Amino acid sequence: MLLKMKLIVFVFILTILMTSYVNAITTNELRIVLKDVLISYFESPSNSRLNVNGLKDLLVAFFETPTGQEVNLNKIGRYSGELLKDIYDKVKSKDWTIMVFMNGDNNLETFGIANINDMEQVGSSKDVNVIVQFDRSPEFDTSNGDWSTTKIFYITKDNDAEIINSKELTDFGEIDMGNPKSLEDFIFYTMENYPAKHYALILWNHGGGWVSLSNDDTDNPAGLSVQALADALSEATIKKNRKLDIIGFDMCLMSMLEVYSQISKFADIGIGSEELIPGTGWNYAGLLKFITDSPKSDARTFASQITTSYYDYYENKDSTITLSAIDLSKIGNILNSLTNLVPKINFNINLTWKEIARANNKADRYNSPTGRPNIDLFDLLELMIPASSGTEIYDDLINVQDSVASAIIDNVMGISHSFASGLSIYFPRSSEDYDLSYNTENAKFVNETGWDDMIQRFYFVRKGSDKEPPKITIDNYNIQPEGIDFTVNLTGDDILTLFFVFSQYTNTISINWLDTPLDIDFAQFEEGQLNFFWDYTIPALYNGENISFASLQPININSNKFIAEGLYTISSTNETFSATLFFQDGELVNVYIDIPYGEELISSPIEILKDDIFTPYLKAFDLQANEFFTYEDSPIRISDGLNIQYVQLANLGNESFLSFRAEDLSGNSEIYGIVP
Template sequence: MTLPRSRDFALLLLLVLPLSGCGMFHSGTNPPINGSGSLVLTVIWTGNRGDPSSPHAVRVTLYRADKLIQDVVLSRADTPSTGWTAQLESGTYRLQLAVYNNQNAIGTPVASGDITVQIVQDTPQRLNVATGGTPVALAILPEVVTLTPGQILPLSVLGVDAQGRYLLLPAGTVVRWSVSDSNVVNLQSDGVARALAPGSVAVTASVDSLGLSANASVGVQTVTREWTILVFMNAANNLEPDSVDDMNEMEQLGSTADVNIVVQWKRIAGYDSSNGDWRTTRRYYVTKDNDPETVNANLLVDMGTGVDMGNPNTLREFLQWGVRSFPARKYMVVIWNHGAGWRAYRDRLNILARGVSYDDNTGNHIRIWELPLALSVGVRWNIIAFDASLMQMLEVAYEIRNLGDYIVGSEESPPAPGYPYHRILAPVIANPNIPVRDFAAQIVTQTINYYNPDSTDNITQSALDASLIEDVAQRVDVLAQVLLRVATDHAAVAAARENAQAYAEYTFKDLWDYTEQLRTRLASSPALTDAINGVQNALSQAVIAEAHSNRRVNRSHGLSIYVPRPSEFETRYNLLAFARATHWDEWLQAQP
């Protein structure tokens, strides 16, 4: 609620109590302490009680989140001050004060402001507010602050008179804020501190018109949680409306005391004008809220324009920052955007199409062979997930096999909304100690169930054990060498290729189904049978979870591979680690 203010007499009141844990409007990380405490407010009246232009009433409105707790009016009496006490459950509250000249708090307030307080069990929180005087010093409240990365805390500046009492700054007073290290705390011009990374900074507030300044210390402590989930959300393309939906889905769950959800999000003009229609790149700490339309997550930093989300170094920088700022025992990274497997359509066809993390502002995308460098940030990823099309293929998995435990993605190009984040993250929010393998499998299950496999044509999803991708590649290498020797029947090879389960990129074939097509159509031989069985056995071990639609992609098994016609083979394929390590590229070019 915003109270109207008098243009001539409005005063600014912004105050945050110096309490442990540091109250904030959207923390989502510090659960309330069981028990109760008290808030003790003392209003010190200034001016003459007989003067109608002096303050005569203060409306006190107390909220917890958006729920109104109390609404009372403190009227001026013969005493120099008026006290008010509330017994409250432990937790964070917002106290709104409005000062009126009218005894019954009618009309326009001459001053108003919000106070964030945190009630601690068995500890009275005292707040003394005077309504006038001459400041001889300034005070930043709280004077000492300890936050954790992702938290937001509005700092406040008050005057202090010769008696040491807090005073209100006149309306229109300009406060100039500065911080010693903006990499640790992002300090906004309105005094809102956003914790970015562990460290300690000095915050200075200056009021040049008064010739006064004040200092405070803000520390950002290292807190190791069970999980940190980092989402690289490149919505600088026609998926922007879906990015807004996905942020709101994440907010249905929000970060917890055990799970951090952190997003780097870029938007673009022309697709979605909601939520301020900003067109920059931002970093958010996702907090829980019940608004399905408005993104209310904690904005940590607006990185401005010019950030290239199609550059692998941008992904690497985000992940380095995320790991340093939000340490955890387990890590998951989600690469969110259009996808095209190992290929980039724009390069091949010279038209505007899709690549991995395609940025329409810059025209760049991340190539698959650039992913290892981008993902190498000093931790082993427990889950690497691609919320993008066509990424669950052997060539992609082989590039990143040594960087994570499990790889989750889609063989096909799924519907634009992508992952239902309120579903896929629910298992880890409910049970942060869920085994990583089970969590990866749940992403598959929750995604397929959300889209209903009986009514959706293009849903595939699988989870891979990255430690077994090397074995799959070796088995495919053996198969390629056998095919080079025995696959001389042009019609049979072509039929196997053309009839294998294919996807939106028709040269991507389901690996299991392709080998089964080869088994059916080529002349049988012990070497070929053994090679095909070897690939399928390796796949059955590496694919730990798989599900798909029951219609067009019903012969999917969880991992695709590049199988073009010989005349369509792209020489850039040889840049891939998989091509260099196997004879698959030789087979593709030698197909009869």
């Protein structure tokens, strides 16, 4: 008897719980499953878990309830049994839905497959949906059925690191992933079908900062403009009447003020990189492990974990990485403070240009196919501030810097970018590198801030301010057994860099075996004498067997981290690309090759394999044609541990030329040399 009573009480409580459980479903949520329920009933009424009375009550309850309101499903509870639980599980909001717009219709296809397999190490959970729209290429990768259409997957956990086993939700056939409508539809589809308390959208493809993103080789090599991205986000978020919590860019160069200024309305947090992102991309296993373990995390916490997991993955693999999480609600403050600063710089441009020039030359810069036109905004300001003390722009520089600092939620960087603070801005070193489409692609940004105008004024004043190159003479030099002691006299305005060059010449050419900037703080230097001692050493590349000479240049002025340029041959395919090698602690850490992409070259990191070959470049001069050219030194195999070694010359040889080259802020330069 007592047992029966307990059972009745239990069932009663369960019924109440079930009722309140179901009552929380809205028309919007019910709409998601209504189609499936109807199809299932009419295709096979006998197998349906809903009887005719249940169906009638369900439809009446749905149509009698105003859109968006909660549906009274109590009545169908009598006829439907476990169906209600199914409906609830399917439509009830989870904590997070992570949607990945993966455009693999290009040379990144293999990395896309790898990243989905990384996601499958964790998969979706009862609190987290992981949805991927993946467009594949007809080329590059033949694994996983070699399909080349566009499919949506619901990511599920499995232990196979090679094969995609996740549930395929739909196959669209081939679609243009560079079309804003494709992105808009994906966002809408995912938010509609996989509602959650928080949404993270990850855009996965090649990125070019403000230039473009999501290039689709099959349908749209030009890809999306940032404006088109903003349009897609606008449409999708208006339709769903809510912002995204996170928009992430698993693509190169996107953490730019220009990019975020166009999309800040549509998400709370932006995650992107100032520098290139390796093909292997974000640490999906790491970030999904965190969010499935801690699904109640808010967007800031999750964003920080995304950047941290990225750093953890690349810490000992790639010293050039950067990734930051930006509070997009603070972008407006940055734009306002920049809008206050720029007119004051322009008004005083005849004075301020020198501070800008020195800062622009030294601040942290980021790679791209068109040189290194993006610069770290915080670092640029940091370098301008000391020299601006007491001037009219000082407070405004501090304000912009403060506003940038307050927008950074989290920021990670490899050791090669110690001064990356998380947000970059377009500012090419020279006017020749300035892309005129910048103004049209970023019309709203430049109209508001005047940033383009400031850059152009800076170029103009710099060019017109100083016609005379610096004057150099070697006042004295003393040849000793250990080296040569030079006394160099340097005069002129606004000197930027002094280089030391050791070259050797034949009848026809002269090769620069050493061409290095000297460590002088010209902001502090006043005209006069400098003493330089050269110990007959020149840096070279050494693989444990052979030596090859390269023009090793510091990454930034005064840096002791080096890059070498040349040709890189991949042994497995015998393909040769122009390449840049990065050295950290004297050891080779990264290789970036320039891959032809349409009419452009895209710089892309590659895995270093020990049988690959590097042919270093040296700068040389053709004495007959009177022009510079690139001299290739002997090829060297990338064995285990290619590193920098210094080679001491026992004698200089008869055809040696030792010179100093000075450049000023206006780009004028002069060379003075001796034949010892």
